[in-house]
Amino acid sequence: MSNLSRRNVLSLGVALGLVSAASAAPAWASAAAGPAAPGADPWWVWDDEVDRIMAAVLEAGQVPxxxxxxxxxxxxxxxxxxxxxxxxxxxxxxxxxxxxxxxxxxxxxxxxxxxxxxxxxxxxxxxxxxxxxxxxxxxxxSVYWSAGGADMQDRAAxxxxxxxxxxxxxxxxxxxxxxxxxxxxxxxxxxxxxxxxxxxxxxxxxxxxxxxxxxxxxxxxxxxxxxxxxxxxxxxxxxxxxxxxxxxxxxxxxxxxxxxxxxxxxxxxxxxxxxxxxxxxxxxxLAPTREGRELAEDLLGLTAQVDLGVTRGFLNEFVRYVLSDAIGDWLGLRRDHAAAALVRTGWPAYVAFREGLLPVMPVGFYLFDQLIRALAMLFLNKVTSPTTTPITIPTGNRPG
Ligand code: HEM
CATH class of the missing domain: 1.10.490 (Globin-like)
Known part of the structure; x- marks a missing residue:
């Protein structure tokens, strides 16, 4: 994303119904629960009060x-x-x-x-x-160059x-x-x-x-x-x-x-x-960056430490299936055509079976079930374990 400023300011403004454009329905302005502020621009709105407080806390070395x-x-x-x-x-x-x-x-x-x-x-x-x-x-x-970018496992947790x-x-x-x-x-x-x-x-x-x-x-x-x-x-x-x-x-x-x-x-x-x-x-x-590729590799690599019951090729193909091949290519996710075929036919059948819309258990059911259980365990273990890292305020950036 090279020139976020003008184009996206406009498109977000249009999407929010703040900027008039013939083709854009004023997205939710009509049913707003809060007071409308026509012309306010979300790209130039931060969180002033707490931003000021935290800047002073950081400057005074009070974060710890x-x-x-x-x-x-x-x-x-x-x-x-x-x-x-x-x-x-x-x-x-x-x-x-x-x-x-x-x-x-x-x-x-x-x-x-x-x-x-x-x-x-x-x-x-x-x-x-x-x-x-x-x-x-x-x-x-931002994530890559902030302190947490250096330890994606901790950050993911x-x-x-x-x-x-x-x-x-x-x-x-x-x-x-x-x-x-x-x-x-x-x-x-x-x-x-x-x-x-x-x-x-x-x-x-x-x-x-x-x-x-x-x-x-x-x-x-x-x-x-x-x-x-x-x-x-x-x-x-x-x-x-x-x-x-x-x-x-x-x-x-x-x-x-x-x-x-x-x-x-x-x-x-x-x-x-x-x-x-x-x-x-x-x-x-959406676009690839060096930082993003590294973060994706870190995130998908984390799973290598946990037995998800599927190969990395299968994981790559599932990501391609949910996000698109273009994104898979940007991130350099290695192809596994056999796994791709299984995901493309097996996942919709898995969903249909689980929802009671398919009478016969489909091929690959246990594979998907195992993957979901493992992901759930990863999620729940991380969160409920007493060693879970609580959210903490960083004191600096990633050093390099
Ligand atoms: C930190 C969630 C939007 C950049 C965090 C944390 C959470 C979180 C839970 C604390 C965990 C941690 O320290 O890693 C969210 C949610 C968002 C959102 C739910 C929107 C719905 C964003 C956006 C950006 C961003 C838009 C940047 C463009 C960061 C960074 C950290 C962070 C740099 C600090 C990581 C560090 O400790 O170094 N976010 N975030 N977040 N978030 Fe967000």
Whole structure:
């Protein structure tokens, strides 16, 4: 992605219905729950209040003490740690709550939907969204050149925490953890906005080194690679979903985006709006980068340490199947034509059988089942193990 600025500012603006364009339906402006701010531009909106606080905390060398203090802050119902520097406690007290428009009944249904469809979600978030993040150039370069890029296993574990808490049956309840996890992530993003512009390596590769990373626009793009992508694939695979399920799943992501600091007027109101935006702001920016190729290799290589019950060739072909051959080629994923044939015929049959739409167990059923179980174990072990690395605020960038 070479010239994000003008073209994407316009396309995101059009997708959001903020810029008039004959062909663009005003995506969700009409049903906005929050106050509309016509003309606001998500590519130039960050998270001012917490960005200021975290910049001061970093400059004062106070990040280690903040990390220590937030370590025991885990459940949504836990009190925010007091005495954090720079007004951070007061800030966190203000933002660590659900927005007024959050609908608990919908969030509970979303949790139930996540449980019912977890088979597909493991595959789609893990092998689809995870690898797609490596061909979103701004994200790949940020992740690679931030401190966490040097240890992808650790980073993947932390990211799993977010997905796990979001999908958990009580993720949004006082005994759940998602509100806290999202707020810790918000602090990490604020720190990254201060740190990356000081990395000579990031500056050398950034499409616009003078622009602060992780804008509201960037977060929307990443949301599309997660929630919108998963929703699209579930539909493509004809996984049965009720209209209420679909709405609830979107709602959980809307609340997540809010907690990550995306302004309400930018959050898609409907799946139709989300898909339209995704076509405008995600699909056109996908591209290979050196950083992304390395990250993808790290991520897929992680699985070599775990027995997923399938070969690396099979994994490569599954990634190609969910993302496209073009992306597979960008990432240099070695072909395995026998595995490709099995994935292309076996996976749709597997889905149909699981959903009770096919009476006979298809060829390859156990292979897919084993892969999903192994992915689930990887996910659950990482997250529930007492040695799990909690989300911590970085103090610097990747050294080189
Ligand atoms: C950190 C999730 C958007 C770049 C994190 C972490 C989580 C997370 C859970 C903490 C784990 C860790 O420290 O590795 C998300 C979600 C997003 C999103 C759910 C949107 C829906 C973005 C975007 C970018 C980005 C758009 C860049 C363009 C980073 C970086 C880190 C980070 C550089 C810090 C890694 C480090 O510690 O060095 N994100 N993120 N994120 N995120 Fe995001």
């Amino acid at each position: 003490s903040v990390n220590t203090a937030i370590r025991s802050w885990v459940n949504n119902g836990d009190p925010v740690p007091g005495g954090l520097p720079g007004g951070l406690s007061t800030y966190l007290q203000k933002v660590s709550r659900l927005p007024s428009w959050a609908d608990l009944a919908k969030l509970r249904l979303a949790a139930d939907f996540n449980r019912r469809k977890d088979t597909y979600l493991f595959m789609l978030y893990g092998l689809g969204s995870g690898i797609m993040s490596t061909v979103i150039p701004r994200e790949a370069k 932390k990211t799993f925490t977010f997905g796990y808490d979001l999908s958990d049956h009580n993720g949004f309840e006082p005994a759940g953890q998602f509100v806290v996890t999202a707020n810790k992530t918000r602090l990490v993003h604020a720190a990254v906005r201060h740190l990356l512009p000081r990395s000579p390596h990031w500056i050398a590769v950034a499409d616009e080194p003078n622009r602060i990373p992780i804008s509201n626009g960037d977060i929307l793009v990443t949301f599309h690679s997660l929630g919108t992508f998963v929703h699209k694939k579930l539909r493509e695979w004809r996984v049965p979903m009720s209209a209420q399920d679909e709405a609830a799943f979107l709602h959980s992501w809307q609340v997540a985006m809010h907690l990550l600091g995306v302004r309400e007027e930018f959050i898609p109101r409907t799946w139709a709006a989300a898909h339209a935006q995704s076509e405008q702001v995600l699909t056109p920016v």
